[in-house]
Amino acid sequence: MPRYAQLVLGPAGSGKSTYCSSMVKHGEVVRRTINVVNLDPAAEHFDYPVFADIRELIEIDDAMDDQALRFGPNGGLIFCMEYFERNLDWLQEQLGEDEDDYFLFDCPGQIELYTHVPIMRRLVNQLQNWNFRVCGVFLIDAQFCVEQSKFLSGMLTALSSMIQLEIPFIHVLSKVDVLSKRDKKRLKKFIDPDVYQLANCELSNKFLGRYSQLNKAIASVIYDYSLVKFYTLDMSKEDSITNLLTEIDLSIQYGEDFDVKEPKEIEANEQDEFHDDDDS
Numbered sequence: 001m002p003r004y005a006q007l008v009l010g011p012a013g014s015g016k017s018t019y020c021s022s023m024v025k026h027g028e029v030v031r032r033t034i035n036v037v038n039l040d041p042a043a044e045h046f047d048y049p050v051f052a053d054i055r056e057l058i059e060i061d062d063a064m065d066d067q068a069l070r071f072g073p074n075g076g077l078i079f080c081m082e083y084f085e086r087n088l089d090w091l092q093e094q095l096g097e098d099e100d101d102y103f104l105f106d107c108p109g110q111i112e113l114y115t116h117v118p119i120m121r122r123l124v125n126q127l128q129n130w131n132f133r134v135c136g137v138f139l140i141d142a143q144f145c146v147e148q149s150k151f152l153s154g155m156l157t158a159l160s161s162m163i164q165l166e167i168p169f170i171h172v173l174s175k176v177d178v179l180s181k182r183d184k185k186r187l188k189k190f191i192d193p194d195v196y197q198l199a200n201c202e203l204s205n206k207f208l209g210r211y212s213q214l215n216k217a218i219a220s221v222i223y224d225y226s227l228v229k230f231y232t233l234d235m236s237k238e239d240s241i242t243n244l245l246t247e248i249d250l251s252i253q254y255g256e257d258f259d260v261k262e263p264k265e266i267e268a269n270e271q272d273e274f275h276d277d278d279d280s
């Protein structure tokens with residue numbers, strides 16, 4: 001039986017850890033076990049029950065306090081992730097070998113990990129060797145959408161991660177509950193955006209107008225990768241979480257391998273329950 005993994009990605013503060021804890025809570029409601037692994041050596045706070053924590057292997061202070069290394073926060077984080085990459089047997093030990101496990105990996109927000117540093121790609125390869133079906137869930141703070149150029153830059157980061165990791169991706173606009181009614185209406189044009197229209201919309205802005213060729217080129221790259229589908233996540237609505245999890249499960253064919261109960265099996269179970277009721 002395959003195992004299932006979501007790499008929860010996105011810029012710092014986009015809502016990755018909050019997403020993980022809301023998925024765990026949702027799992028409890030629908031009686032599904034969803035485990036979370038913290039992969040952020042610099043994490044200070046999260047409120048989900050952590051199944052495995054990279055900080056038991058190495059944490060950011062180990063790198064930054066070392067007088068010989070003399071790292072700053074970003075260099076220290078990359079150092080920690082390189083150390084993690086050399087010690088993936090630690091992760092294997094933590095994950096165990098149970099079948100049809102479902103894990104969320106709460107990843108660091110540093111962009112370097114998704115542009116040119118190969119660590120996350122190696123992690124994906126290793127998880128796939130351990131029989132995991134892996135997808136990327138990329139969060140962009142919906143408040144980014146107030147300005148098209150910010151939104152386009154968020155999309156480029158998502159595109160870079162897609163190219164780097166070569167796994168199915170679900171793109172999420174997070175923190176929708178924070179938006180005003182007006183901004184929620186404006187959001188519609190970002191869910192299935194006409195990227196060309198977006199790229200051109202700032203021509204009026206004198207400064208940005210000079211970059212119209214660049215914006216058009218960015219738009220065509222994004223369009224070619226059919227990146228433009230976004231899902232919204234409004235934490236205040238249970239069905240928003242349900243719908244998003246359904247899309248993600250589809251992208252990793254979660255549940256396709258469960259043995260479908262034959263009708264007679266279901267009937268027999270119902271009979272048993274029926275008799276049990278009689279005996280009680």
Ligand SMILES: Nc1nc2c(ncn2[C@@H]2O[C@H](COP(=O)(O)OP(=O)(O)OP(=O)(O)O)[C@@H](O)[C@H]2O)c(=O)[nH]1
Binds near residue numbers: 043108233
């Ligand atoms: N209103 C609202 N606030 C949110 C939501 N998701 C996250 N936040 C807030 O946004 C801030 C950052 O959320 P985190 O979940 O820590 O973001 P993160 O991506 O894990 O951040 P890093 O680990 O630093 O990269 C916190 O103050 C959260 O309470 C949301 O859906 N709605």
Ligand SMILES: [Mg+2]
Binds near residue numbers: 016017040
């Ligand atoms: Mg976090």
